[in-house]
Every structure is written in structure tokens, then in C-alpha cells.
Amino acid sequence: MASCYDFLLFFISLSLAFSLTFQNSHGRTFSFDLHHRFSDPVKKWVSEKSGTGFQWPEKGSIDYYSALADQDRVIRGRGLASDEQMLTFSDGNITCKIPSLGFLHYTFVSLGTPSVSFLVALDTGSDLFWVPCDCIRCASTSSARYGFDLELSIYSPNSSSTSKTVPCNSSLCEARSECSEIAGNCPYKVAYVSTDTSSSGILMEDVMYLTTEDTLHDVVKAQIIFGCGKVQTGSFLDGAAPNGLFGLGMEKMSVPSILSSAGLTANSFSMCFGRDGIGRIIFGDKGSPDQGETPFNLKPRYPTYNVSVTGIRVGTNIINTNFSAIIDSGTSFTYLADPAYTHISESFHSLVADKQRSPDPRIPFDYCYFMSPNQNSTVIPSISLTMKGGSQFSVFDPIIVMSIEAEFVYCLAVVKSHNLNIIGQNFLTGNRIVFDREKSILGWKKFDCYDMEDTHTVPMNQQNFTTEPPSPAIGPNSYTPEATRQTRNGSQVSVLTPSFSHSPHLIPCFIYILFFLFVLLSVIL
Incomplete structure (x- = not known):
């Protein structure tokens, strides 16, 4: 490094x-x-000062480089084009893909007085932010359960002097019919498409701590609504988002909506998905004039980050198609229904020279290949999507690589869906994605998450890989999406292991x- x-x-x-x-x-x-x-x-x-056995990150570990990357972020994570105030979390804007927690992108969020930090998964496919709270049934908070030295927190309203319950007569209470006449607290229950996966409890109001994205780092205390998650089920008990899920959707309940309604930021935010597994999130970021853009397909009853794809390019093959897809940071892979799935997968297959591997029930991908003995001779067809309006969305990591039975295998990381198209994390990697809700557009630009243009391609011998076949994170092995209110798409574990080859500028x-x-x-x- x-x-x-x-x-x-x-x-x-x-x-x-x-x-x-x-x-x-x-x-x-x-x-x-x-x-x-x-x-x-x-x-x-x-x-000596702390009097405790403080756990230092091992050199070369993800924690070690994450800490150094955080320093980089403080010194160099500036310069995004915007005249309005931009905010991020008080613990920093860095996000990280964590293998032991389903390969979703996580960050730290501080709540309450005194503040308590939660390691939450970032999800643009849902709206409600919830954390484990006064638990009846929650995931384990033990660090040993997840393979890292960090005890996860549990929120308690009685321990925060600024906490308030959301009453049933609140405009944000959507479950008024289920309100208790005695307690009068607004309940919530969000069901996810993954089998028997849900979170339920009551809505709370408390302080969330943010900081300005400038040289001053002024602390901003924002009053937000979130879920006191007393009962979790399904995948939330199996390692996916055990410390909470941060919904970033369009509904008025989401934190981006609350921040913009309060006049704290512009109604826009960005997420950068680094190819090393480390990224960042900034509220109020509107992107840059030279980014690609496409409009959202808004549905008034349940708005989502839905966009239209008008074409697919695989290698030199041009495919004319037309379908809509949801941009979802909470889904690790990309899911496509026919005819788009068949178009992209068969075109990819026609350009691959390596031997195809027979189907494996442990792997959700249909098109997998044995890597050439000389990895540099393996040629991966390039993929890009033509978005409504004509802008090209390049896919930098269309494959995953895994070691199975002492052999390297790579797969087109696209899963066949029944009726829902989702552009997941693997297709977003390498870009800064701007969710401009004010203009109702999705923006993107090739980015390495440190304000440097990523002009290098990753050679095959540096591709991220895993030694195990994929397993579910929030979704089951059999994918059965349903487009219903308060129901989000299923999610499969991505098997991209972070590598750390980023070289910062010399100026810092x-x-x-x-x-x-x-x-x-x-x-x-």
C-alpha cells in the first residue's frame, strides 16, 4: 500500500x-x-491510561485499513460540487462492506442523549430506520458472534433524556388502527420479502448526531423518527443487519426526507461504492455537472428509486430492450427478470472462451466458468446499461470469483428474478451514486470514493474472491420478490471480499x- x-x-x-x-x-x-x-x-x-486491554486492529486487517481510510476521509474527503450545506454522520462519512454481516454496506450512527452508536446497514430499498430496542427478540450483540471486536448496542428510551414516543395522532403514524388505547404509542411493523423477515416495535423520536462536510465539522443535532425494534425475525436474526437497518427511501419517514423537510440539507444524498469495499455517504450532495443522469419513474402511492433501462451492451453486442429497475443498496447482487435476464446472460456466455461449470445448487448464478490457468488470459466481457435519456451506466464489477474444490470459478453476478428488476451493489460498485430527490433524477460518476478519478482497471489476478459459495443475507436462496407496500426486495449475500490497493495523493x-x-x-x- x-x-x-x-x-x-x-x-x-x-x-x-x-x-x-x-x-x-x-x-x-x-x-x-x-x-x-x-x-x-x-x-x-x-x-496504561485506559487500564483496559484495548483491542488494536491487526496490521493488514480490514479494521486497520478502515481506520487509515477514515483519516484519509477527514483530510481529503472534500471538494464535492455543492453550494448548500452537506452533512454526514458524526462518526464519519465512511461506509464499509462487512463480510461477516452479509457483505452489506454499513456505517456508524449515533442516537440519543448521551449518544449511543449503532452499526447499521444502509438500504435505499426501504424507508424506515430502526435499531434494536428494549428487545423481546433481537439478534445477538456479542462480538464473537460476528467475528470482530465490537459489542453491538441496544437502544433504550429510558436511557436517553431526549427520547420521545411518537403518538398515534402523529402524521407519521401509519398504523393508527393498531394503536393501543392505553399506551397511545404508534406501532410499526415492516415485512421484508425474505422469508419470515421483519422488524416491529414502536416509533420513537430522538436526536441523531451529524456533522457538516466542511473544514469546520460543526455538529448538527437532528430530530428524527425511527423504529424502536423490539422484535426481529428471519434473516435479521441470522447476521444480516443485526444492529439496525437505515432506510434511505423516498417516503416522508426516511431520514433524508426528514433532514430536507427540516431545512438541514438539500433533498438529495450520495453513496459511493468503492471497489475496495470502502465507500461513503453524504446528505445534501447533488453530484457534479459531468455526471450521467436518468429520471426516476415515480409512483405517487409508493415512490422508489426506479429507473428505466433502454438498452444493454455486452462486449460488442448491442441489445435493444426496455425495462424498469430499482436501485437498491441493500441488495448485494443484481436481479433481472426475462427477457432482460436472458438477453444479458446469453450474450455474456457467447463471448466467454472459458469452460462453463455445471450448475451448483449452492450458487444462485446460472453462468459460471472455470478460470483459465493463466488468470491474465481470462477475458471478461464488458457490460454497460443505456439509461432513459441516453446516458451510459458502465458496470465495473459484473462478476464474482470464488474458490470451489481448489479451483477458481467466476460467475456473472446476475440472478434470475420472477417479476422484479433490481440493480444491486455489484453493479453500483466503482461509482458515486447520487439520489437527487429534488430533481427526481439518479446521477452517477466513475469514482474511487476519495475524490480521485478511477482511471485504472482491476486485473483479473487482483479480483476479489471468496472461498465459499454465496449464502443468503436478507433473502432466501429461492428468490420470490413481491411488489407490495412496506415490503422490500429480497437480498442475497455478495461474495466480493474487499481488497486494499488504494493509493492516496501525496499532498495530504x-x-x-x-x-x-x-x-x-x-x-x-
Whole structure:
């Protein structure tokens, strides 16, 4: 990972070898040893101060690079085109695809007074934000259950001085007929298409902590409505979104709708899906003038991020078609119904030279191939979608690679659906996706999530892969979508394992160094 950190570590190593010594006019001498944030002296100092066995991320682990990427975000995650205030979560705008939690994109959200952080899955395919709360039946909060050193939180209204229950007469209470005459609290229940998967409880109002996306990082306290999820069922108990689901849909209940209605941000937000599994989310981001765009197909009764596809290009094959699809960050794969599914899969198959693998009931994909012994000789047909209006949406990661029985296999990561088309995470990867609800358009631009144009292609020998066949996250192996209100599409686990090959700009290195020098000089002078 040749980066700013290599240069910075070189600078710091000099200070370790030769203590930085300065002498002022009074003859006093000041000496400082500078250390990397994960160095042994820093670890020892923090352990002594905290008095606990603090768990440091292992070098080379996802936590290690996520922490460094977060520093990059603070220094470099600026410059998006917008004249209006943009906000993100107080814990940072970084998002991360977590393998042990269904490969969905997660981020930290802080709620209540005092604040409590929740690791929530980001989902543009649903509206309600809910967290486990005063649990009757919730997923385990034990870190050992999910393979990382982080105990998950449970919200308790009694522990937050700013919590309020949403009454039955609230305009946001859609289940008034089910309100209790005694309690008078507004209940909710959201059923998801995945078999027996749901969340239910009561609606709450409390403070969610945000920060401005500028150099000041001003804290913004937003009053939001969310679900106190007392009972979870199905996939939510099996590792998919165990600490809550953050609905980003169009309904007035969603957090983006609440933020724009309160005048805190423009009615738009963006999500960047990095090819290394790390991305970011920003509320109020309207994108840039040079992005591709297509209008949403809005249905007044239940608006979703639905777009029209008017053509598909696979390699040199041009396919004239016309279908609508939902843009859903909560679905790891892309689902297509016929005739679009047959068009794209058979065209892809016709251009692949590698031997096709026989069907496997463990794998939801129909078109899988043995990778050539010389991986660099494997040629993957390119795919792009022509959107309504003519803009081209390039798909940078149309395949997944897995190791099965000591052989590498790659599959076209498109699942056949019965009646619903969904553009999932794998097709969104490599882009910053802008959900401009004000103009009712979807925007996209090739992006690496660090304000750098991604001009490099990923060679086959660096493709992400897994050693296990896909398993369900929020959806069952047999996909049976239903387009009903308060019901979202099923979701399958993506098997893309994050790789970390991002190289930041060199300029931020000097910012770090100037900061260290500033601290030294401030003490000396």
C-alpha cells in the first residue's frame, strides 16, 4: 500500500532515531518523539491510561485499513460540487462492506442523549430506520458472534433524556388502527420479502448526531423518527443487519426526507461504492455537472428509486430492450427478470472462451466458468446499461470469483428474478451514486470514493474472491420478490471480499507533517 502513510512513517521514523530537539532563548530544551498511531509505544501508552486491554486492529486487517481510510476521509474527503450545506454522520462519512454481516454496506450512527452508536446497514430499498430496542427478540450483540471486536448496542428510551414516543395522532403514524388505547404509542411493523423477515416495535423520536462536510465539522443535532425494534425475525436474526437497518427511501419517514423537510440539507444524498469495499455517504450532495443522469419513474402511492433501462451492451453486442429497475443498496447482487435476464446472460456466455461449470445448487448464478490457468488470459466481457435519456451506466464489477474444490470459478453476478428488476451493489460498485430527490433524477460518476478519478482497471489476478459459495443475507436462496407496500426486495449475500490497493495523493502527507511542525513550534514559541 504505497501511500501518504509510507512517506509519513519515514518522516516519523527519523524522529524516533533522532529525537527532535529545540532550544529557546531561555536555554530550555524540548524533545519530542513522534509515533505512528498504531505503533508499540502508542499502544502501551493507551493501555496504561485506559487500564483496559484495548483491542488494536491487526496490521493488514480490514479494521486497520478502515481506520487509515477514515483519516484519509477527514483530510481529503472534500471538494464535492455543492453550494448548500452537506452533512454526514458524526462518526464519519465512511461506509464499509462487512463480510461477516452479509457483505452489506454499513456505517456508524449515533442516537440519543448521551449518544449511543449503532452499526447499521444502509438500504435505499426501504424507508424506515430502526435499531434494536428494549428487545423481546433481537439478534445477538456479542462480538464473537460476528467475528470482530465490537459489542453491538441496544437502544433504550429510558436511557436517553431526549427520547420521545411518537403518538398515534402523529402524521407519521401509519398504523393508527393498531394503536393501543392505553399506551397511545404508534406501532410499526415492516415485512421484508425474505422469508419470515421483519422488524416491529414502536416509533420513537430522538436526536441523531451529524456533522457538516466542511473544514469546520460543526455538529448538527437532528430530530428524527425511527423504529424502536423490539422484535426481529428471519434473516435479521441470522447476521444480516443485526444492529439496525437505515432506510434511505423516498417516503416522508426516511431520514433524508426528514433532514430536507427540516431545512438541514438539500433533498438529495450520495453513496459511493468503492471497489475496495470502502465507500461513503453524504446528505445534501447533488453530484457534479459531468455526471450521467436518468429520471426516476415515480409512483405517487409508493415512490422508489426506479429507473428505466433502454438498452444493454455486452462486449460488442448491442441489445435493444426496455425495462424498469430499482436501485437498491441493500441488495448485494443484481436481479433481472426475462427477457432482460436472458438477453444479458446469453450474450455474456457467447463471448466467454472459458469452460462453463455445471450448475451448483449452492450458487444462485446460472453462468459460471472455470478460470483459465493463466488468470491474465481470462477475458471478461464488458457490460454497460443505456439509461432513459441516453446516458451510459458502465458496470465495473459484473462478476464474482470464488474458490470451489481448489479451483477458481467466476460467475456473472446476475440472478434470475420472477417479476422484479433490481440493480444491486455489484453493479453500483466503482461509482458515486447520487439520489437527487429534488430533481427526481439518479446521477452517477466513475469514482474511487476519495475524490480521485478511477482511471485504472482491476486485473483479473487482483479480483476479489471468496472461498465459499454465496449464502443468503436478507433473502432466501429461492428468490420470490413481491411488489407490495412496506415490503422490500429480497437480498442475497455478495461474495466480493474487499481488497486494499488504494493509493492516496501525496499532498495530504505535507498536511500531516505541517501539523506536526505546527505543534512543535507552538510549544517552542
